[in-house]
Amino acid sequence: MASQECLNFFKGYATLSLLPAKxxxxxxxxxxxxxxxxxxxxxxxxxxxxxxxxxxxxxxxxxxxxxxxxxxxxxxxxxxxxxxxxxxxxxxxxxxxxxxxxxxxxxxxxxxxxxxxxxxxxxxxxxxxxxxxxxxxxxxxxxxxxxxxxxxxxxxxxxxxxxxxxxxxxxxxxxxxxxxxxxxxxxxxxxxxxxxxxxxxxxxxxxxxxxxxxxxxxxxxxxxxxxxxxxxxxxxxxxxxxxxxxxxxxxxxxxxxxxxxxxxxxxxxxxxxxxxxxxxxxxxxxxxxxxxxxxxxxxxxxxxxxxxxxxxxxxxxxxxxxGECTRILQHSRAVYKERCQILYDCIKKCLPSQTEYTLQTGGYFSWVTLPDGYNCREICAILMEKHNVIIPDGSWFEVVGDPKGWDTRSCRLSISFLSADQIERGIKIWGDECKEYALSHNLKF
The missing domain is CATH 3.40.640.10 (Type I PLP-dependent aspartate aminotransferase-like (Major domain))
Structure with a gap:
């Protein structure tokens, strides 16, 4: 895994190239x-x-x-x-x-x-x-x-x-x-x-x-x-x-x-x-x-x-x-909008057909829910161990002391850090693993 590119959907900050150093x-x-x-x-x-x-x-x-x-x-x-x-x-x-x-x-x-x-x-x-x-x-x-x-x-x-x-x-x-x-x-x-x-x-x-x-x-x-x-x-x-x-x-x-x-x-x-x-x-x-x-x-x-x-x-x-803040905001919004569309299209194309997901229209994050029978926590662990693809399952987003069971089927995706190409590659790998999971657990894909 050490030689593989890390595709990290967890990071909640901007791609380094978007940071306005100049x-x-x-x-x-x-x-x-x-x-x-x-x-x-x-x-x-x-x-x-x-x-x-x-x-x-x-x-x-x-x-x-x-x-x-x-x-x-x-x-x-x-x-x-x-x-x-x-x-x-x-x-x-x-x-x-x-x-x-x-x-x-x-x-x-x-x-x-x-x-x-x-x-x-x-x-x-x-x-x-x-x-x-x-x-x-x-x-x-x-x-x-x-x-x-x-x-x-x-x-x-x-x-x-x-x-x-x-x-x-x-x-x-x-x-x-x-x-x-x-x-x-x-x-x-x-x-x-x-x-x-x-x-x-x-x-x-x-x-x-x-x-x-x-x-x-x-x-x-x-x-x-x-x-x-x-x-x-x-x-x-x-x-x-x-x-x-x-x-x-x-x-x-x-x-x-x-x-x-x-x-x-x-x-x-x-x-x-x-x-x-x-x-x-x-x-x-x-x-x-x-x-x-x-x-x-x-x-x-x-x-x-x-x-x-x-x-x-x-x-x-x-x-x-x-006026630089406004110009930076304008550029970031254009980049993130493109990534959101790529993410949506890839999820609809690569993940199980009954996956619950809507087009992200703002911010850094969106929430994905896989169909019944898919264990998001298990699949996310496989993604990290086999492919160096990091997707946080829902257990990360529980309120301390009062869990609601988000880890079973849901996870969070960030569009702020990965490029559009990286997002596309990461979701395809995720979809391939979901396919294998579906076959081994007799689930509809």
Missing amino acids: EIIEATTELLSPESRDYDQDRDNRHPLIYGSDEGSRWVRQSICDLTNDAFQLKECVKSKPDYINLTSGASYGILNLLAQTTLPHTGYTRQAFIISPTYFLINEAFVDAGFGDKITAIKELEDSIDLEALKERLEYFDSIHDKEDHSKDHKIINAPGAEKLKKIYKYVLYMVPTFSNPGGRTYSLESRKQVIEIARKHDMLIISDDVYDLLNYEQSLDSLPHPMPRLTFLDRESYAGGDEGFGNTISNATFSKVVAPGLRFGYQESVNKNLVSQLSRGGANASGGTPSQLNSMVVGTMLKN
């Missing part, structure tokens, strides 16, 4: 070449090479707002504003800070975490690190929604067994002595990837988004929305920015009635890892108003070192202002 060099040069910039002494921005403000550079936050307001075509009352945004070192670390700042499972104040299943496989560890190891419930993903009835039933159950508990002193654990404003801590937290989900590749309908927000408001639940793929839309015109489904935070803001002191029930956790490059480690979070993101920016780590990606945030900000 554009990043040019943006960095543009940013750092001047002896000084007009914002170097501005407390809201600061010099690119010193500690940044806690919230992150204001001009970068404004550049992000310009992008999102344009892409999502937001009404005036819903538009993103710099004060509603907190800069992070990417979506993964953003989640860790978010859970540390807004939940308290250790005392039982935060009663339960809900994670959509199948899920992004590495998110489990973030919740375990935050103290949710024995407090995680899986909620199944449906065709264009999640199982809202199951979510409501479980919330009502946990309300019934916890409502009489006294947590009046719990805030002392998570607030510094003498704090002027107490942190907002939620009783529940829900994690989802609502647009081009990882791993399912699904997008939740507008109505389901509104419904889950209403549920969250009723039960004091924070919805963490990983909005990392929504600009990677392959259905819409490649000649302009895509216009994705509204993020949950935009919908929460549109109908928000919590006043100046409220925090809302959603946080958009976004990153430039998929749009530009993951090595930059730069992202942002957005909430309905300034209160929740201000809380996130005042955590101990930010107070000590300022925004965690001061230089890289300004490199990306420069690329937003000079």
Whole structure:
């Protein structure tokens, strides 16, 4: 196997040739070449090479707002504003800070975490690190929604067994002595990837988004929305920015009635890892108003070192202002769209006739389900051992402690890393192994 080409459908980052090294060099040069910039002494921005403000550079936050307001075509009352945004070192670390700042499972104040299943496989560890190891419930993903009835039933159950508990002193654990404003801590937290989900590749309908927000408001639940793929839309015109489904935070803001002191029930956790490059480690979070993101920016780590990606945030900000981000996004979408079509055509041609699969229309990932009788876990193991073809079976995408049996027939495929030719070769090998499996197990192919 060592001499065989590795065809890795697991990797969730861009083909190395797609990474915009030249554009990043040019943006960095543009940013750092001047002896000084007009914002170097501005407390809201600061010099690119010193500690940044806690919230992150204001001009970068404004550049992000310009992008999102344009892409999502937001009404005036819903538009993103710099004060509603907190800069992070990417979506993964953003989640860790978010859970540390807004939940308290250790005392039982935060009663339960809900994670959509199948899920992004590495998110489990973030919740375990935050103290949710024995407090995680899986909620199944449906065709264009999640199982809202199951979510409501479980919330009502946990309300019934916890409502009489006294947590009046719990805030002392998570607030510094003498704090002027107490942190907002939620009783529940829900994690989802609502647009081009990882791993399912699904997008939740507008109505389901509104419904889950209403549920969250009723039960004091924070919805963490990983909005990392929504600009990677392959259905819409490649000649302009895509216009994705509204993020949950935009919908929460549109109908928000919590006043100046409220925090809302959603946080958009976004990153430039998929749009530009993951090595930059730069992202942002957005909430309905300034209160929740201000809380996130005042955590101990930010107070000590300022925004965690001061230089890289300004490199990306420069690329937003000079238009490179849009051009990179446009090129990536064209490449990925072609790969999606190749993947779909190959699956229809090479895999068993009753395989469940739909054309991927955005993001990095799609979900395949083989017919009854085929054991995806066994076949994927054969592919790796005999052919150096790596396809992760569904067991990777279970919610920790609450498995749903995804390993039996399903697996996830990535179009971000392999070329179109490699995708075609890998799926053909997979199909050949499925044929052999069908013969040896007396199955229809």
